[in-house]
Amino acid sequence: MLEQFNVLVDGLPPGLIYLLIAFLVFAEAALFFGFVFPGETAIVVGGVLASQGKLSLPLLLAISVAAAVVGDSVGYEIGRRYGVRLLDTKPMTKHRVKVGKAQDLIRRRGAFAVFIGRFTALLRALMPALVGASRLPYSKFLLFNVIGGVVWVCTFTLGGYYAGEAFDHAAKLAGRGLAIALAVAVVAAIVVWSVRKHRRENAVEEEAEATAPEPAQTGT
Template identity: 55%
Template sequence: MHTLVQWLGGLSGPVVYAVVGALVFLEDAIFVGFVLPGETAVVIGGVLASQGAVSVGWLILVVVAAAVVGDSVGYEIGSRVGPRVLATRPLRRHAHRVRSAQDLIRRRGPVAVFLGRFIAFFRAMMPALAGVSHMPYPRFLLFNALGGITWGAGFTLLGYFAGTAYARVERVAGRVIAVVVAAVVVVALVVWHVRRRRRERAQEGDGAR
């Protein structure tokens, strides 16, 4: 991630907006999230905003717009292609998780669109599955927009405040202590991420039953 931050930090502001927005859009539209979750790009964008490379306000607008439009494209693909989209190679390798996502959307309907925004695999899959299930688009768009706004603003600000906190500690206590604090934060985030993935798998298993 540090290398990606350095690479993005060397780009001009408009290019940073474009790269982050494109990653979020592609994750939702054509399942690029299997390779690089849009969530990662959004947090990194927030870190760069804390460094003054881009405006945090404009970045939130770009992220939310990319999330909503990308989801709409994913919905349209699912609606037009139908169940055949589930036979594509990337999805065949995740058949069990696809079934869990289908079960969630059957049980929760539009609410699944909102909840799916906060789970990496479901975030990439839920729009297409909503289209496959022929969920009315206005209903999909409402919950899609609510999820996109909450997720986009939340994770952008997470990166922004994390970057701001690091800079403040570095100024007050020096680089060594700042690095130690950052390392502790990274370990805490890794533990949180692992626990969250375990909970997601447990929820998927419950959904499959």
């Protein structure tokens, strides 16, 4: 996915790249894009592009944090307005086990669940709306939303930035061909690990749904 996004933005003007990254980070929770495309992919690639001088790192960090905070705030407002009706939507029913775990996390940790959820792709898409539906005060939500957004953006953007610098350094020392081969091997290993992790999570979720008791039927 990282490689696909990198190909997508290659050759685009910087302003459009900033806009695309901001949209993907914003839409992760605001439009539930996180079910399909993790926003961290966009900011990691943004960090790599910043290491190549194509983007300004400080500006990228500021734009990404703002998009993350505003996107989660929109997700919170959606949950606050639609409440329990939100649980009947397709994304929620499809992942009902993880929704249940997220709700339990909110009950146990309160606003801190917003910070915890920021670092898991699916929870990042779910948590703001579920917190809004739980009627947690927005002031508490916003505090942990901002803290989580800053830590998350800095972690993955700087990770991409230093990975890009390391690649350029390796290319100078060992030759670009060897550096590319090493980068491809690392990306392949990450992809394999991510796919296997995703399959394990799906298997656990399907097993939990299969063994979950059916809702009680009420007579008329």
